[in-house]
Amino acid sequence: MWEKEDIIRELKSRGKRITQQRETMIDVITTEQCGNAKELYYKAAKIDSGIGLATVYRTLMTLEEIGAVERTKGYVVTEQ
Template structure:
């Protein structure tokens, strides 16, 4: 639901921030543009270093920080885990976090959105922003 951005758009963001587009940064941006899941910095580093051994973890962190500061990506800190990243923009969504596997599942519910609006409004407020994270685990022994 986070809209993947193209590698070129990420490069433009870095250039606008005054950063050079080095080979390691190009590799990091390629990984981000592939848009698989909500990777953390170590996952990005491991994927990138498989492609280019010159990629350093510090370059990953610096690159992610600049992209976050520029609004190109969103950083999520899910309970008990490392920061994870996804492209910024796109339609609002919430997250289920599997506490056993760490998997992050995006979902959207119009009922939940309406209920949140109703609760805020009934107390004289309007929602400026919000984030819903549900920490879950698979139900065992339940027949479907």
């Protein structure tokens, strides 16, 4: 299973910026189960009110691209 540090390392190696919003989302994804993007958005927005739904979708797409999450019955952190 991917850990926060592994995800951040992989994002950096692909030239992606690690914004506060991305880091908050990674924290939520790696510590809590999220059934869908809106659930992730609500959980992350409680921590950082500056997170928008579009940011959540873009970040999830990026995390899918690197293989850190997959869309099944909700988003789950994948095995490394």
